[in-house]
Amino acid sequence: xxxxxxxxxxxxxxxxxxxxxxxxxxxxxxxxxxxxxxxxxxxxxxxxxxxxxxxxxxxxxxxxxxxxxxxxxxxxxxxxxxxxxxxxxxxxxxxxxxxxxxxxxxxxxxxxxxxxxxxxxxxxxxxxxxxxxxxxxxxxxxxxxxxxxxxxxxxxxxxxxxxxxxxxxxxxxxxxxxxxxxxxxxxxxxxxxxxxxxxxxxxxxxxxxxxxxxxxxxxxxxxxxxxxxxxxxxxxxxxxxxxxxxxxxxxxxxxxxxxxxxxxxxxxxxxxxxxxxxxxxxxxxxxxxxxxxxxxxxxxxxxxxxxxxxxxxxxxxxxxxxxxxxxxxxxxxxxxxxxxxxxxxxxxxxxxxxxxxxxxxxx
Amino acid sequence: xxxxxxxxxxxxxxxxxxxxxxxxxxxxxxxxxxxxxxxxxxxxxxxxxxxxxxxxxxxxxxxxxxxxxxxxxxxxxxxxxxxxxxxxxxxxxxxxxxxxxxxxxxxxxxxxxxxxxxxxxxxxxxxxxxxxxxxxxxxxxxxxxxxxxxxxxxxxxxxxxxxxxxxxxxxxxxxxxxxxxxxxxxxxxxxxxxxxxxxxxxxxxxxxxxxxxxxxxxxxxxxxxxxxxxxxxxxxxxxxxxxxxxxxxxxxxxxxxxxxxxxxxxxxxxxxxxxxxxxxxxxxxxxxxxxxxxxxxxxxxxxxxxxxxxxxxxxxxxxxxxxxxxxxxxxxxxxxxxxxxxxxxxxxxxxxxxxxxxxxxxxxxxxxxxxxxxxxxxxxxxxxxxxxxxxxxxxxxxxxxxxxxxxxxxxxxxxxxxxxxxxxxxxxxxxxxxxxxxxxxxxxxxxxxxxxxxxxxxxx
Numbered sequence: 001x002x003x004x005x006x007x008x009x010x011x012x013x014x015x016x017x018x019x020x021x022x023x024x025x026x027x028x029x030x031x032x033x034x035x036x037x038x039x040x041x042x043x044x045x046x047x048x049x050x051x052x053x054x055x056x057x058x059x060x061x062x063x064x065x066x067x068x069x070x071x072x073x074x075x076x077x078x079x080x081x082x083x084x085x086x087x088x089x090x091x092x093x094x095x096x097x098x099x100x101x102x103x104x105x106x107x108x109x110x111x112x113x114x115x116x117x118x119x120x121x122x123x124x125x126x127x128x129x130x131x132x133x134x135x136x137x138x139x140x141x142x143x144x145x146x147x148x149x150x151x152x153x154x155x156x157x158x159x160x161x162x163x164x165x166x167x168x169x170x171x172x173x174x175x176x177x178x179x180x181x182x183x184x185x186x187x188x189x190x191x192x193x194x195x196x197x198x199x200x201x202x203x204x205x206x207x208x209x210x211x212x213x214x215x216x217x218x219x220x221x222x223x224x225x226x227x228x229x230x231x232x233x234x235x236x237x238x239x240x241x242x243x244x245x246x247x248x249x250x251x252x253x254x255x256x257x258x259x260x261x262x263x264x265x266x267x268x269x270x271x272x273x274x275x276x277x278x279x280x281x282x283x284x285x286x287x288x289x290x291x292x293x294x295x296x297x298x299x300x301x302x303x304x305x306x307x308x309x310x311x312x313x314x315x316x317x318x319x320x321x322x323x324x325x326x327x328x329x330x331x332x333x334x335x336x337x338x339x340x341x342x343x344x345x346x347x348x349x350x351x352x353x354x355x356x357x358x359x360x361x362x363x
Numbered sequence: 364x365x366x367x368x369x370x371x372x373x374x375x376x377x378x379x380x381x382x383x384x385x386x387x388x389x390x391x392x393x394x395x396x397x398x399x400x401x402x403x404x405x406x407x408x409x410x411x412x413x414x415x416x417x418x419x420x421x422x423x424x425x426x427x428x429x430x431x432x433x434x435x436x437x438x439x440x441x442x443x444x445x446x447x448x449x450x451x452x453x454x455x456x457x458x459x460x461x462x463x464x465x466x467x468x469x470x471x472x473x474x475x476x477x478x479x480x481x482x483x484x485x486x487x488x489x490x491x492x493x494x495x496x497x498x499x500x501x502x503x504x505x506x507x508x509x510x511x512x513x514x515x516x517x518x519x520x521x522x523x524x525x526x527x528x529x530x531x532x533x534x535x536x537x538x539x540x541x542x543x544x545x546x547x548x549x550x551x552x553x554x555x556x557x558x559x560x561x562x563x564x565x566x567x568x569x570x571x572x573x574x575x576x577x578x579x580x581x582x583x584x585x586x587x588x589x590x591x592x593x594x595x596x597x598x599x600x601x602x603x604x605x606x607x608x609x610x611x612x613x614x615x616x617x618x619x620x621x622x623x624x625x626x627x628x629x630x631x632x633x634x635x636x637x638x639x640x641x642x643x644x645x646x647x648x649x650x651x652x653x654x655x656x657x658x659x660x661x662x663x664x665x666x667x668x669x670x671x672x673x674x675x676x677x678x679x680x681x682x683x684x685x686x687x688x689x690x691x692x693x694x695x696x697x698x699x700x701x702x703x704x705x706x707x708x709x710x711x712x713x714x715x716x717x718x719x720x721x722x723x724x725x726x727x728x729x730x731x732x733x734x735x736x737x738x739x740x741x742x743x744x745x746x747x748x749x750x751x752x753x754x755x756x757x758x759x760x761x762x763x764x765x766x767x768x769x770x771x772x773x774x775x776x777x778x779x780x781x782x783x784x785x786x787x788x789x790x791x792x793x794x795x796x797x798x799x800x801x802x803x804x805x806x807x808x809x810x811x812x813x814x815x816x817x818x819x820x821x822x823x
Contacts, residue, residue: 007806107776108661116776123783130787137790137804144803259667266662270775277783 004204006213008136011143012278013197014217017190018146018224019279020098023272024325025232025247026225030181032168032238035229041182042222045191046215048342052194053211055349056201058356064198065293071351078294085290087340088196089306092283093313094328096121099276100314101321106249106269117314120280125307127281128288129300132203135281142274149271150224153252154231156261162235162254185329188337191218193279195341199286199293245321284310367446370466377403377463387450394453399424401463410456412475420460420471435460439472451529476500481507482608486586486753492628496586501531501605507588508535508603512595516540522553524567525560532567535591535601542598545795549600549613564604568611571602573793578761580754581794583612583619590624600795614794616801618814620752621645626817634817641749648746649759652693653770653778655739656685661774680730686771688732692740693764695722700744 004012027037059067064084069077099120100113108116127135157163172178194214201210232251233241244250249265256262287310288302318324370376381396384405388394397404399421406416419436426434437458443449449459449468456474481503484496497504509517520534534553536546552571561567564584569575572582585591586608591601594612602611621641626634658665659674666674681688699718703711726732743763750756762785769777792799802810812818 005805008804103776107774111773116773119773119776119780123780123787126784126787130791134787134790137798137800138786140804140806141786141790141800262667263664266665266775270779273776273779 002205002209003133004136006205006209008140009205009210009213010217010220011139012136012282013194013214014220015139015142015146015275015278016194016196016282017217017221018275019190019193020095020276021190021225022228022248022275023098023102023246023269025241025244026229027181027186028242028244028247029185030177031242032170032233033172033174033178034181034233034241035168035226036172037178037181037186038222038225038229040178041186041191042218042225044183044187045222046218048187048191049194049214049218050211051346051349052198053207053214055345055352056198056210057207058349058352060207061202063200063202063289063293064195065290066202067198067348067352071348071355081290081294084199084340085287085294087336088199088283088287088290089309090313090336091193091196092124092280092287092310093317094324094332095276095280095283096124096310096314097317097324099273099280101324102246102269102272102276105246105321106265114315117311120277121307121311121314123277124281124284124310125303127277128285128303128307131299132200132285135278135285136204139278142278146271146274149268150228153255153268154227156255156257156264157231157235157251160254160256162251163231165234167234167237168230184333184338184342188333188341189328190221190279192337192341193283194218195345196282196286198345200289203289245325280310368466369444369446369449369461369468371461371463371468372466374401374463377401377461380461381405383446384450384453388453397421403461404458405453405461406458406473407453407456410454410476411458411473415473415475416458416471419473420458424460435469435471437471437473441470441472442467443470444468455529478503484587487590487624487751489587489623489625489628492587492624493589495588497588497608497610499606499608501533501603504588504603504608504610505533505535508592508595508601511589511592512537514596517595520550520553522556524556524558528560528562530561531605533603535595535603537595537598540596540598541600545598545600545613548796549602553602561604562606564602564607564609564611567602567604572613573795577792578758579617579789579792579799580620580752580758581615581792581799583615583752584609584754585612586610587624593627614797616794616797617755617789617792617799618801618803620750620755622814623751631817631819635815638817641751644746644749645759648743648750649763650766650778651739651743651746652689652763653766653781655736656689656767657770657774657778659685660771674733674735677735678733681733683731684771685736686767688736689740689767689771690764692732692736693743693767696740696744697760 025034027034027041030037055067059070062070065077065081068080068084071077072080096117100117103116104111104113127138130138197204197210197214204210205213228248232247235251235254236244236247240250241247249268252268253263253265255264284303284306285299287306288299291297291302291306292299318327369380371380381403384396385394391407393408395404395406395408402424404416404420404424415437423434423436443452444466449470452470453459456472456476457470458473460469460471462469478500479498482496482498483494495507497507505519514537516538518536518538522532522534524530524532532553534546534549549571553567556567556570558566558570568582568584572580574581583594591603591610591612595601600613602613604611621638623637623641626638629637659678663671678685683691699714699722702714706714723737727734727737747756747759747763750759762781766778766781769781771777773780789799790804798805801807802814
């Protein structure tokens with residue numbers, strides 16, 4: 001049961017949380033106060049992860065599918081499981097599409113988006129095929145890389161002299177956009193998405209270590225978001241920050257170090273691929289794990305079909321980048337993330353606790 | 364196999380024994396039969412030390428007609444009545460003494476093979492370290508290791524492989540230092556080996572290492588006794604094979620490939636400095652050509668304008684895309700490298716001239732390959748020679764070509780894909796039970812800090 005180490009799970013959750021958020025910027029609707037939003041949502045995100053770990057604690061040897069069938073009966077539970085499989089596949093598809101859009105914007109404008117996405121999903125399939133233990137080792141290998149790259153980015157930006165901290169004022173002039181950007185916006189993406197770990201958490205670590213690793217990585221991710229937000233806003237200003245599709249890419253475009261290191265966006269995008277890779281892999285693996293729990297099949301046999309569906313979702317999901325982002329910001333939050341990753345797990349926790357109090361065999 | 368016993372009750376039996384040996388071994392010119400009184404000495408002239416036979420066997424036997432076996436002066440003696448064993452002993456250089464009236468043959472170990480002395484290391488050189496390497500003789504090699512370790516904990520297990528060559532293989536480990544499961548695992552693997560005849564340790568390496576088909580070596584091969592002794596003291600396990608100057612060490616992790624023996628013979632600061640330089644250039648050896656191709660083909664904007672212009676100007680003459688240029692240069696470099704290893708030593712000068720002048724100069728003047736590409740491939744070539752572990756070089760070289768192709772097709776995205784695939788592959792590799800990427804994944808700070816900075820030895 002204890003396959004991973006705390007450090008490995010920390011890396012997995014951290015890379016998962018960084019995922020697409022570092023690309024699209026955190027809480028850009030809050031303009032110059034985005035970093036306050038990042039603070040607040042990190043706090044709530046940690047609370048959410050703590051609640052997830054409480055849910056895990058109720059049944060240490062059961063994954064999310066087991067909890068569902070345990071609390072809602074076999075039939076209702078199974079139907080809910082199938083819904084969750086599609087939710088995970090949809091989330092993976094969204095992130096895969098993000099990758100596709102990102103590469104076609106910054107790296108390979110002439111390559112068809114389908115080809116980059118197929119190749120990337122192949123990589124994801126290989127990771128899922130390798131399993132949780134090797135995923136943990138992969139995370140360990142990449143966490144230092146990510147840290148080094150972020151440090152480099154910060155140094156380069158500061159050294160380029162683009163930072164104007166006055167752009168951060170007025171601080172918290174309006175509280176409403178700050179709060180609405182934090183909840184539901186920033187809370188759902190990325191923090192609530194970490195619920196994907198519920199699909200296979202009994203294969204990772206006991207709840208205590210799980211909680212420790214998850215909350216630690218939540219704090220680290222929050223710190224990185226805050227720093228990046230401050231850097232971005234004070235470099236490109238709140239207006240551009242709010243309007244840009246990829247605010248951080250716009251920021252790093254300003255890097256000009258000694259007239260030699262400039263236009264480093266291809267490098268930055270490639271570094272961002274690490275986080276997104278983990279995000280898609282974990283969503284895909286979560287879907288596979290639910291399928292394997294539900295129909296008692298080997299997890300590996302589910303990888304290829306699930307990956308194929310993820311790719312189809314990603315490919316036919318949307319017409320353009322702007323409609324893709326609009327769906328993500330407006331629709332997916334309320335239809336997918338909020339109900340399925342926040343409300344429903346809380347409800348289940350409540351049901352399980354109530355069952356225990358009433359004493360009708362909370363298994 | 365039938366167990367033939369030897370009977371030597373009278374002269375006729377002795378005669379018959381000699382005849383039998385002649386039929387078994389064939390009447391070879393170097394097979395010597397020598398009668399001393401009522402006893403017979405059989406040996407192979409090139410393998411046994413004739414002077415010692417004269418002094419230690421013939422003299423006492425002719426002086427003492429009581430035919431006491433103890434009158435033989437050779438220190439290492441055994442008795443047998445097994446015919447096969449006798450034949451085998453003669454073939455491995457012992458002298459068989461058959462004495463009339465005794466049903467036992469005395470086997471005296473007087474082997475004096477033609478061997479070379481302790482050579483200098485040629486593969487893993489160390490400027491300030493000991494200048495000794497293994498030779499082909501197993502006993503010498505073990506003695507070299509023993510001379511360094513001198514520990515009562517050293518244990519050996521012995522295997523013999525092949526019905527013709529009878530090659531001896533020994534598993535060396537330190538009792539209670541090497542983990543029990545490691546020794547057991549390797550013993551099990553060696554038990555499972557069914558090789559007919561082996562010529563060298565690579566036969567064993569390929570049959571017992573993890574994932575024999577992987578490019579990445581999962582076993583360390585070394586020619587240095589100090590490396591083996593050091594590994595044994597740290598709880599690793601060595602396999603020494605007769606007739607090979609190369610010992611095998613288990614387990615072997617990816618990062619071991621970047622440590623040299625020199626590290627422990629240099630001061631910690633110089634060792635650390637060299638280690639970092641090596642790490643940096645090994646990374647270049649892997650990535651430099653693909654980065655160059657990706658940047659010049661797909662991500663031109665990353666280059667500062669001046670550099671971009673000068674690269675573009677020098678690339679103007681070349682008709683090929685950067686990828687093809689890179690492949691041409693890479694293959695030429697690999698060819699030169701292979702030629703230098705294969706050809707007679709006296710011709711090395713010629714290849715250097717052809718390589719440097721003809722290819723370096725002419726290929727640019729002819730406008731086939733641009734100058735920046737030659738610079739990139741040369742740096743890569745030098746960098747790939749810095750990898751201390753010979754077999755890891757191959758893995759890096761193959762990987763470099765694959766990354767180059769992916770960079771030519773998909774730019775940075777391709778490089779990232781290739782690196783990710785490699786990483787996932789490496790997370791699944793193990794060497795004798797130890798994950799291949801230890802101590803980074805799984806993480807272990809204790810050994811990691813020794814990897815990043817060669818820790819200074821303890822001070823009083």
